[in-house]
Amino acid sequence: MPKDINRDEVQRLLQNGAQLVEALPAEEYNEAHLPSAINIPLKKLNKQTIELLDKSRPVITYCSDFQ
Amino acid sequence: MSGRAAWRLESLGCSLVYRYAAGKLDWFAWALPMEGEFAAIPKAGDVIQAEVPTCVLTDRLGEVYQRCQAAGWKVCIVVNDSRIVLGRLRREAWKADPETPVEQVMEEGPTTFRPDHFLEPLVRRMRDKKVGSVIVTNPDGALLGILYRKDAEERLQEERLRKGGAEKNAGQEWVSVGYRRR
Numbered sequence: 001m002p003k004d005i006n007r008d009e010v011q012r013l014l015q016n017g018a019q020l021v022e023a024l025p026a027e028e029y030n031e032a033h034l035p036s037a038i039n040i041p042l043k044k045l046n047k048q049t050i051e052l053l054d055k056s057r058p059v060i061t062y063c064s065d066f067q
Numbered sequence: 068m069s070g071r072a073a074w075r076l077e078s079l080g081c082s083l084v085y086r087y088a089a090g091k092l093d094w095f096a097w098a099l100p101m102e103g104e105f106a107a108i109p110k111a112g113d114v115i116q117a118e119v120p121t122c123v124l125t126d127r128l129g130e131v132y133q134r135c136q137a138a139g140w141k142v143c144i145v146v147n148d149s150r151i152v153l154g155r156l157r158r159e160a161w162k163a164d165p166e167t168p169v170e171q172v173m174e175e176g177p178t179t180f181r182p183d184h185f186l187e188p189l190v191r192r193m194r195d196k197k198v199g200s201v202i203v204t205n206p207d208g209a210l211l212g213i214l215y216r217k218d219a220e221e222r223l224q225e226e227r228l229r230k231g232g233a234e235k236n237a238g239q240e241w242v243s244v245g246y247r248r249r
Contacts, residue, residue: 002073002084007094010087022091023072032105032244034094042068045075055080062087062094063068064245 002061010034010060018058034062092245096206098182105238111189112182114222115203115212121146122169124153129165131156142213144202145173150209152179152202179204181243182211188242190219 005013014020020037022029029039040049042063053059073086087094095101098112120143122131135143135156145154154173163172179202180189193201193216203211 002070002077002086004088005085007087007089007097007099009085010094013085018085021072021076023068030103031238032091032095032101032103034091035100035102037102040072042072042075045072045079047079050076050079050081053076053081055082058083058085059076059081060085060087061069061072061076062090063072065090065092 005060010062013058013060016058018060019053021053021059021061022063023061024063028064037062093206095183095244096181098205098211101183101244105241105244108238109186109219109222109226110182110243111180111184111186111201111203111214111219112211114186114218115182115214116218117212119144119210119213121150121210122156123147124168124170124173126169127165128156128161128163128167128169128172131169132161132165142200144210144213145169146210149207152177152204152208152210155202177202179208180214181206184243185238185241186219186223187239189214190216190223193219 020034022033022037022039023042025041026039038052069086069088069090073084077084120135120138120140122143122145124145131143141157143156144152145156146152154175155177156169156173160172160174182203200213200215203214205211
């Protein structure tokens with residue numbers, strides 16, 4: 001079950017090798033995103049697009065805010 | 068949206084999935100690093116003066132005034148133990164009896180801005196309202212510093228010269244990452 005985390009936990013997990021995925025459309029990702037984040041928009045999340053990810057390592061996903 | 072993305076990632080076989088629910092608006096509001104087209108746009112946090120005089124509610128006005136004068140300041144920010152901004156001393160407030168507790172003469176609830184606010188629309192707003200300085204805080208309301216319009220205008224002028232003046236800036240219609248200008 002996915003776990004909600006805060007900003008401090010994001011930083012700690014990233015230091016330990018977590019992967020960061022922005023789920024917003026590419027236009028919004030191109031404007032501004034977190035360092036090291038890759039862009040996989042929600043509408044394009046599938047077996048092919050997540051081949052970029054190492055499934056054995058933690059993955060953190062985010063969008064703009066609490067939506 | 069990030070909730071659905073997290074569940075979808077898990078359904079696709081990712082074993083450890085986390086959701087940063089507050090998202091990138093929270094990240095940038097805390098002045099953490101940004102990548103992308105907007106990263107190069109000057110922001111409030113780039114030009115603040117962080118070494119700002121502060122006092123607490125129970126301080127006496129006269130003592131605070133002398134301390135600020137000695138340091139060359141005409142303003143003092145009233146904070147609590149966590150540096151949360153409660154008020155501001157400036158202008159007429161200094162004319163009260165020196166024995167007056169700060170709490171009785173301070174300006175209550177001054178307007179504050181986040182460090183990720185884009186500088187250009189902020190300066191325009193300050194000009195429109197004839198404001199020379201604004202307080203910058205983190206999202207919890209803790210003091211980060213004071214932004215002076217003069218410093219901001221100089222920073223924007225440097226940016227224009229660097230870009231050659233005529234080029235349209237990325238994010239021109241935005242106030243900050245999350246808020247498009249009306």
